Amino acid sequence: MAVLEIVVIAFWAMLPAYVPNNAAVLAGGGRPIDGGRTWGDRRVLGDGKTWRGTAVGILAGVALAAILTVLAPGVGDALGFAVPEFTPLAAVGLAGGAMLGDILASFLKRRTGRQRGAMFPGVDQLDFVVVSLLLTALLAFEWFRTWFTLEVLFVVVVITPILHVTTNMIAYKLGLKNEPW
Template identity: 40%
Template sequence: MTEIMDVLTVMALGLWLFLPAYVPNSNAALIGKRWGKVKMDFGKTWKGKRIFGDGKSWAGFIWGILTGVLLGVLQLAIAYPFDPENYFGFGPFWSNIGIMFCLSTGALLGDLCGAFTKRRLGMERGQKAPILDQYDFVVGAFLLTTLFYPDFIYANFFEGIHIWAFVFILIITFVIHRGVNIIGYKLGVKNEPW
């Protein structure tokens, strides 16, 4: 019973630590749709196809990073009274701001790589690309954060029992991605429910 509780605790902690990576993409889409006049690829093409497409704007990119970091700061405020030194796994204050920035930025860079890949494959914006659609931001967030904070990623997602946090992120991401896209479609933010 203790082992099961330990695994559940590690999974919950992994989700807590990964939250700044979940927020940027949906917020980037929300802001980009309304205020995203300047596209990240400036309307340019490469080998006859748009580099990223109309769905990627500078306003959305900047706002997405900002919202991820702001959520992280809110998490720090919640954690501070209970764990003022480690913030429930984020570590010392200045490094945890860097971690949140890397998670947020990496998520958006991963999404950009996904859009770039879809354009190269001849897929239109919004066209379904299973696995790539669900996990491009996860890969980006993990890679960028690992580049600057490898000890954080290893200790919280891969070391020993913490591998369950990584497995849980992969499972819950699929569920969250599907739910958020359905909500976005019903709100008129997305043109497709996937």
């Protein structure tokens, strides 16, 4: 597989996992998932993890996967190599796993004494990737095995932090986030 092909497949395959957290920020607000509960002297998750944001994030990721699936044959023909068409379970695994990863990272932040929005290097950039890949492998193993080769996984781990930092800085500049990380 050529380098360009690996990068395009990695980006295309991960788009349904990349979009949910951004959609959740745009649609956020509403009732917190933890209902304001604490564990010890700290919130379980915090006000930033809401039912509405989570639902909208998952729906946005699944909808994007459906659109990409429709576009995949034409894009593949234009590029000269196939790009992923998403099964329903792969779409749910990627989008739902991304949101679950972000929720788990929030839980870890609270347990380690970090406030909402505080930096947590490594976790902030890869939490949603790790959980989305694991959930997708559990729900749609054959699809996962077909598209997430070792080379593609390597590219995902390398490009995701770059994309994460870039999109967060843009969201910060647009006033959609309170911090640039």
